[in-house]
């Protein structure tokens with residue numbers, strides 16, 4: 308279960324969990340419990356000292372997002388149902404890799420755009436245009452009126468390439 312514990316510290320993982328539950332503070336310890344084989348809502352509430360209601364709400368949110376499942380069983384003595392929950396780590400890994408894929412495609416697109424275009428920046432350094440846009444506006448910023456000057460974008464290209472290398 309080492310992989311699971313490490314995953315809990317991953318900012319991308321935490322981001323996904325917050326997206327799902329809107330509650331990072333309670334979600335992470337609950338998932339930690341599930342990874343430690345504490346599987347019923349009561350066990351989790353006891354271990355984390357988080358209110359049972361909140362534990363249940365988060366478990367169902369995780370379930371709704373497809374990253375947790377449960378098994379229902381009936382206690383033969385009390386006739387009560389128990390739900391034992393499981394955290395589906397692989398589903399999270401899938402979500403993360405899809406996210407990275409999307410991110411790397413976005414970088415690829417920006418890189419292409421940077422490489423294929425010339426850019427112009429206005430004197431306030433706030434507005435940026437490609438050649439066609441700059442030319443159409445007679446090299447004057449339509450937003451602030453400042454003069455548009457050619458911008459060397461080679462540093463941006465280098466940075467995008469470095470980002471690309473980091474995630475692939």
Ligand SMILES: [Zn+2]
Nearest residue numbers: 429434448451
């Ligand atoms: Zn401007």
